[in-house]
Amino acid sequence: MPMRNSLISWKFPELIDIPSDFQSGIGGSTVVSRTLYKRGLTTLASARGFLEPDYYSPTPADQLPGLNKASKRIQASLKANESILIWGDFDVDGQTSTSLLVSAIRELGGNVSHYIPNRAKESHGLTVQSLLDQIERFNPSLIITCDTGIDAHSPVSEAQKLGIDVIITDHHQLPPELPDSYAIVNPNFLPPSHPLFSLPGVGVAYKIVEDLFLSCNRNADHYLDFVALGIVADVAELKGDTRYLLQRGLPLLRHTPRLGLQHLYTNAKLDQENISEEQIGFVIGPRLNALGRLSDSNSCVDFFTTNEPSLAAHLARELEMLNAQRQQLTEDIYQSAILKIEADSSLVNDYPVLVLLGPPDWNPGVIGIVASRLVDRYHLPVIMLTQEGEQARGSARSIPGVPISELIASAQEYLLSHGGHPMAAGLKLQLDHVGAFRRKIADNFPNIVGDQLPSPAISIDAILPFESISINFIKDFQRLSPFGAGNPKLLFASRGVEVIADRTIGKNRNHRKLSLIDSAGTEKDVLWWNSVGIDLPSSSIDIAYSLALSNFKDQIQPQLTLQHFRTSVDTPILVKDHDKLEIKDLRRQKDPLKTLEEITEEYPSAIIWSEYNLLSGFTVYPREDLFKSQTLIIWSTPPSPSVLKQALNTVSPKTVILFAETSTFKTTRSVIQELLGLLKHLRITRKAYNTLLFAQALGLTTALIELGLTWIHEHGEYDLSQLVSNNLINDGPGTPLPDFNKTDERFSLLLHEISSYRHYFTRAKKEFLI
Numbered sequence: 001m002p003m004r005n006s007l008i009s010w011k012f013p014e015l016i017d018i019p020s021d022f023q024s025g026i027g028g029s030t031v032v033s034r035t036l037y038k039r040g041l042t043t044l045a046s047a048r049g050f051l052e053p054d055y056y057s058p059t060p061a062d063q064l065p066g067l068n069k070a071s072k073r074i075q076a077s078l079k080a081n082e083s084i085l086i087w088g089d090f091d092v093d094g095q096t097s098t099s100l101l102v103s104a105i106r107e108l109g110g111n112v113s114h115y116i117p118n119r120a121k122e123s124h125g126l127t128v129q130s131l132l133d134q135i136e137r138f139n140p141s142l143i144i145t146c147d148t149g150i151d152a153h154s155p156v157s158e159a160q161k162l163g164i165d166v167i168i169t170d171h172h173q174l175p176p177e178l179p180d181s182y183a184i185v186n187p188n189f190l191p192p193s194h195p196l197f198s199l200p201g202v203g204v205a206y207k208i209v210e211d212l213f214l215s216c217n218r219n220a221d222h223y224l225d226f227v228a229l230g231i232v233a234d235v236a237e238l239k240g241d242t243r244y245l246l247q248r249g250l251p252l253l254r255h256t257p258r259l260g261l262q263h264l265y266t267n268a269k270l271d272q273e274n275i276s277e278e279q280i281g282f283v284i285g286p287r288l289n290a291l292g293r294l295s296d297s298n299s300c301v302d303f304f305t306t307n308e309p310s311l312a313a314h315l316a317r318e319l320e321m322l323n324a325q326r327q328q329l330t331e332d333i334y335q336s337a338i339l340k341i342e343a344d345s346s347l348v349n350d351y352p353v354l355v356l357l358g359p360p361d362w363n364p365g366v367i368g369i370v371a372s373r374l375v376d377r378y379h380l381p382v383i384m385l386t387q388e389g390e391q392a393r394g395s396a397r398s399i400p401g402v403p404i405s406e407l408i409a410s411a412q413e414y415l416l417s418h419g420g421h422p423m424a425a426g427l428k429l430q431l432d433h434v435g436a437f438r439r440k441i442a443d444n445f446p447n448i449v450g451d452q453l454p455s456p457a458i459s460i461d462a463i464l465p466f467e468s469i470s471i472n473f474i475k476d477f478q479r480l481s482p483f484g485a486g487n488p489k490l491l492f493a494s495r496g497v498e499v500i501a502d503r504t505i506g507k508n509r510n511h512r513k514l515s516l517i518d519s520a521g522t523e524k525d526v527l528w529w530n531s532v533g534i535d536l537p538s539s540s541i542d543i544a545y546s547l548a549l550s551n552f553k554d555q556i557q558p559q560l561t562l563q564h565f566r567t568s569v570d571t572p573i574l575v576k577d578h579d580k581l582e583i584k585d586l587r588r589q590k591d592p593l594k595t596l597e598e599i600t601e602e603y604p605s606a607i608i609w610s611e612y613n614l615l616s617g618f619t620v621y622p623r624e625d626l627f628k629s630q631t632l633i634i635w636s637t638p639p640s641p642s643v644l645k646q647a648l649n650t651v652s653p654k655t656v657i658l659f660a661e662t663s664t665f666k667t668t669r670s671v672i673q674e675l676l677g678l679l680k681h682l683r684i685t686r687k688a689y690n691t692l693l694f695a696q697a698l699g700l701t702t703a704l705i706e707l708g709l710t711w712i713h714e715h716g717e718y719d720l721s722q723l724v725s726n727n728l729i730n731d732g733p734g735t736p737l738p739d740f741n742k743t744d745e746r747f748s749l750l751l752h753e754i755s756s757y758r759h760y761f762t763r764a765k766k767e768f769l770i
Contacts, residue, residue: 008564009457010544012493013038015645020691022047024706027746028476029753030640031462033703035480035490038461051479053247059196059240061207061214065189070144070167071211073182077142078110085140086114087131089124089147089201090292092233092285095300096226097146097169097205102301104209104223108216113138116297119365124148124419124426126155140164147201150186151175151419169204173421195240198486202230203242224249225256226304232277233285237486246482250276260303263316271551277482278548290322293365294329329363333370336362337384352445352453353381353407355438362386368395368424375399379456381407383427385434391416392434396425401454410448411440458544458564461490465764466497466522468756469558472749474547489546494518495768496540496568504532514562516543520763528562540568584657585766592659599633599657606631606657609647612699622696623647631655637662637758639701648770656770660762665755666700668711668748674698675708679718683729704750711747714740 018033025044026033033047041047049056062068077084084105088098098114105112115134117123122130125148142165149156149168156166156179165182174188185208187199199207206220206227213220228249236242253275256262261284265272268283275284291297295318303315337356341347348354354374358367367384374382374397381402385394398404403422408415414437418427429437483489494516500523501515512528514536526545543565550559589595596618600606607629610620620635621627623643632653637660638644648656678694681687694705713720714737719730761769 008566009455010493010542010564010566011457011459013460013462015642017642018703020702020706023701023703024710026051027707027743028479028749029473030642030701030703030750031473031477031490032479035461035477039487050243053244056244058244059194061211063190063194064185064187064196064199064204064207066183066185067208067211070169070183070185071208071215073142073165073167074105074144074208074212075215078105078108080141081111082141083139084110084112085134085138085143086112087126087134087143087145087148088114088116088297090116090119090297091147092288092292093201093230094147095288095292095297096230096233096304097202099301099304100202100205100209100223100226101144101146103226103305104212104220108212113140114298114301116292116300118296119292126152128155128158131155131158135159135162135164142167145169146205147171149179149181150184151179153177153179156181169201169208171199171201171204198237198239198242200230200234200236200242202227202234203236203245206245221248222252225252225258225261228253229280229284229288232280232482232484233288235485238482238484239486243482243487246277250482253280258304259306259309259312260315263313264319267316267320274551277484281484286326287319287323290326291319294322294325294363326366326369330366330369330373333358333362333367334373337370337374341378348378348380351438351442352449353383353402353404353438353441354378355383355385355434355441357385357387357392357434360387364388364393364395368397371395371397380453383408387431390431391428392431393428394426396420396427398423399454399456402449406448407441407444410444411437414440458491460493460544462492464492464494465520465756465760466494466516466518466524467520467759468753469524469547469560470752471549471556471558472745472752474549474558476746476749477547478549491544491563492547493542493544495542496765497543498540499536502536519765519768520760524560526560526562531562536565537567541565542568581653581770582655583766583770584655587658587660587762589659592661596633596635596659603631603633603655603657605629606633606655607651608633608635609651610635611696612636623650624692624696626650628652631657633657633659635659635661636699637761639699639704639754640757643701644770658766658769662758662762666751668744668751671698671700671704671708671751672711675705675712676717679712679720679729682727686727688727689723700754701750704747704754707743707747707750711740711743713737714743 016034016037018037022044023030023033026036026047036047036050041050086098086101088094094116098116102112102114117130143159144167146169148170150170150172159166160180167183168179168181169185171187174186178184185204187197187204190197206223209223210220224245227245231242231246238246254273264284264287268287270279270283288300291300299315302311306312336358340356347356364386367386371382371384379399381396381398381404383394383396385392396404396408405420405422405425408418408425408427414429414433416428416430418425420426477490480487496519497516499514500517503513505511505513510530510532512531514526514528515523516526517523526543544563545560546563548559549556586595586599607626608618608620609626609632611622614620615635623646626647629651630653632651634656678697682689691702691705695702709720709723712718713732716732716735716737718732722728
């Protein structure tokens with residue numbers, strides 16, 4: 001169930017000015033360039049490196065502290081044919097780290113075995129007894145941990161006493177004191193701005209393997225599918241090398257030779273060619289995690305590496321069965337938790353953290369998932385506890401601004417063990433201390449967080465009229481994918497929409513499909529998951545939604561998924577400085593010229609802003625010639641919100657009069673022909689090229705003009721490589737350059753964006769325009 005919408009504030013996008021050369025260089029929709037700019041990628045080089053892995057320069061593995069020492073020790077172990085034990089963890093990051101290291105060391109001829117603790121019996125990390133048991137079983141000379149071990153002081157000391165070197169590879173936060181191991185490889189030694197800082201455990205393991213293979217003049221790229229799985233499943237921040245490795249790994253997952261994954265795709269009815277971060281996060285990851293939550297993760301290595309079809313099929317079926325079991329357990333515990341909260345509302349009303357103690361049948365492997373669902377429902381940090389004899393064991397999930405691990409640690413006197421990070425943690429305490437623990441963290445909350453919970457907010461990336469939603473638009477902004485932590489999915493909004501149909505859908509009838517109509521009269525269907533029982537206002541609403549492409553009955557179409565809604569607020573959103581403007585709406589007049597004559601008599605000092613629509617008998621001004629005035633008449637429709645904002649800021653009017661007369665629909669061909677005419681005129685007159693004058697002459701954006709000139713250059717009509725620097729227009733080769741088709745697509749998309757905005761401007765409520 002979505003968070004209660006009344007709690008959420010909406011942050012609308014500010015209209016930042018994007019340099020036209022940046023927009024032209026990125027191409028396509030302005031949504032892409034503005035998102036890149038907003039997320040700190042303000043140079044063409046950094047933006048291209050973000051969008052295309054071929055433009056990114058990966059960081060050498062040896063920049064990871066401790067890696068050189070670890071790599072040399074492993075190389076020595078390989079040469080001596082020593083027994084190596086890989087010690088992993090049971091979540092997907094740990095599974096892929098373990099499988100990666102085992103596979104790579106085997107490929108290099110090493111003698112390697114592995115062990116992953118059982119979640120129910122041993123929990124995370126290393127314990128002395130478990131380590132001694134595995135040393136007796138495998139007799140290793142070298143132990144390599146992955147995705148774990150950074151706080152394993154006693155187990156590491158025991159191994160070292162037995163003459164066994166321990167290499168810790170981990171990505172969790174560094175404790176005040178480090179274990180006395182042979183080497184520690186952990187990106188937390190690096191500054192947060194370093195491109196390797198956000199690597200998860202599998203990313204650290206891969207960098208070691210990359211270095212090992214480099215020492216043999218070999219390439220380790222074929223292991224990047226492991227890395228992609230671990231990055232997404234561990235919700236690693238997608239920046240620097242972490243994003244790059246995911247971009248490189250996704251194509252391998254789409255064409256995987258791994259039999260286990262092939263069977264998983266088939267069982268889960270996945271389209272292998274379209275595997276993305278979405279499928280990893282919501283389909284593949286949960287199945288692999290179910291192995292660690294409800295069974296034994298040690299079989300993951302066989303699942304990923306076996307070449308036996310029968311074994312691969314068997315292991316994939318086991319994952320499917322465990323996942324179904326996990327889903328049922330999660331739903332049962334979730335419903336049980338809701339009943340407990342409804343029976344005692346003080347748990348959510350009187351405490352800043354929801355601490356919920358359940359019966360022994362609350363499976364410890366899935367209560368963390370339930371805690372996340374309760375966070376979404378109540379917008380509270382949640383600590384879910386289950387009984388284990390005289391003890392309570394639990395998982396915690398938090399909200400931004402509430403460091404749950406610090407809160408838990410503040411009640412140290414009641415804890416038997418605890419660990420985690422600001423957004424998730426684990427803990428164990430005596431059963432009879434739960435009440436005191438709940439009160440203690442409530443008492444400590446103001447000192448750590450403040451007197452109130454942080455207010456939830458959503459950030460809108462773009463405000464769209466329904467008409468501008470198209471397949472090409474979605475394909476274009478999907479260049480920003482893969483999405484995830486540090487690069488969230490785009491959230492779009494449409495203002496003042498009305499519900500015209502509301503249908504329940506799904507096998508269990510717990511989802512809905514809404515048919516909506518926006519203020520310009522365009523209709524769209526919107527999916528709304530897990531929404532049965534949530535009431536919508538009877539008045540018009542604002543909606544926030546994500547966009548994707550669905551393939552229904554082999555027909556690709558846009559899919560809108562509702563994330564949030566609120567009662568529509570009739571306030572201006574584009575130019576906040578002008579919220580007290582008087583707006584006269586004279587659009588769609590039968591005789592606009594006659595009406596214009598009348599209105600100029602009523603407002604003799606008004607200035608008329610018009611560009612491509614020149615008016616005989618009236619003085620009109622393009623955007624560059626506007627000046628301060630009490631009254632602004634907008635005759636021709638602006639090409640974009642930013643051009644409108646610029647005009648309003650220049651004129652600073654108290655009254656705006658809307659006519660918004662449109663020109664004929666512009667096609668790629670018509671714009672290119674107009675641009676060619678302007679270039680021909682420049683060539684004859686030898687006047688200096690000016691992007692803004694071109695934009696004003698055609699009533700378009702400077703970004704489209706620059707992209708149009710790129711189109712002409714790459715199509716071969718003219719060589720415009722020296723137009724800006726030397727004002728030279730030379731003859732072109734007459735044949736298209738290799739990248740022309742991409743430029744043509746982006747030009748068409750940007751032109752469509754302008755046309756959609758103009759259409760919206762002529763039909764939407766005036767309050768939504770200015």
